[in-house]
Amino acid sequence: MRRLALVELNFCVPEDPRVWRFATAARDAGWDVSVVCPALRGHVAGRELVEDIDVHYFPASEGSGLVSTIAEAVLHTVRAHRIVARLGLGAGDVVQVCNPPDTMPLMLRRLRRRGVRTVFDQHDVAPLLAA
Numbered sequence: 418m419r420r421l422a423l424v425e426l427n428f429c430v431p432e433d434p435r436v437w438r439f440a441t442a443a444r445d446a447g448w449d450v451s452v453v454c455p456a457l458r459g460h461v462a463g464r465e466l467v468e469d470i471d472v473h474y475f476p477a478s479e480g481s482g483l484v485s486t487i488a489e490a491v492l493h494t495v496r497a498h499r500i501v502a503r504l505g506l507g508a509g510d511v512v513q514v515c516n517p518p519d520t521m522p523l524m525l526r527r528l529r530r531r532g533v534r535t536v537f538d539q540h541d542v543a544p545l546l547a548a
Contacts, residue, residue, distance in 0.1 A: 418447070418448070418449045419447070419448050419449065419509060419510065419511070420448065420449045420450075420451070420504070420506060420510040420511070421440075421443045421448045421449070421450050421451070421510070421511045421512075421513065422450075422451045422452075422453060422501055422504055422506060422510070422511070422512045422513070423436055423439060423440055423450065423451070423452045423453070423454075423512075423513045423515065424452075424453045424454075424497050424501060424512060424513070424514045424515065424521070425452070425453070425454040425455075425515040426454075426455065426490065426493040426494060426497060426515070426520065427455070427493070428454065428455070428457065429454045429455055429456065429457045429458055429460050429474065429477075430452050430454055430467070430470075430472060431467060431468075432457075432458055433454075433515075436452070436454075436515055436538075439513065439538075440452050440470050441468065441470070444468075444469055444470055449471075450470045450471065451470070451471040451472070451473060451504055452470060452471070452472045452473065453473045453475065453497050453500045453501055454472070454473075454474060454475070454497075455474065455475055455476075455477030455493055455496075456474035456475065456476060456477050457477050457479075460474045461474065462474050462475055462476040462477075473500045475493070475496035475497060475499075475500060476496065477493070478492055478493075490520050491520070493520075494520040494521060494524075497521070497524075498521070498523075498524045501524060501528070502524075502527075506528060506531065506533045507531050507532060507533065508531065508532030508533070509532065510532075510533050510534070511533065511534045511535070511536060512525070512528055512533055512534075512535055512536070513535075513536040513537075513538055514535065514536070514537060514538065515538045
């Protein structure tokens with residue numbers, strides 16, 4: 418079975434409707450789907466099966482200033498990377514990195530060497546470009 422890992426660093430599912438639609442559509446198309454996201458909005462760090470989708474919540478922190486926001490990005494990237502590494506993705510699998518994907522090049526480089534395909538989903542750019 419093909420596997421898809423959706424990685425989101427700044428919001429959680431199923432509360433993020435866009436990412437959740439990707440996850441459920443892939444599941445409905447026969448993919449084995451895992452979502453990696455921060456434990457926000459009442460979620461607890463750990464693993465949970467939600468509508469036949471394997472959701473991995475990592476401990477979250479929310480930055481409020483420049484330094485704490487940078488620290489949040491680094492911490493979330495490291496935590497997500499560790500979970501994705503444990504998924505054991507290989508040739509034919511896909512990882513979709515949601516916003517912000519620009520902090521994940523090292524993880525993606527390692528996965529690419531194992532034949533994992535990458536989909537970038539920088540969906541927060543669209544409103545900025547429209548403005």
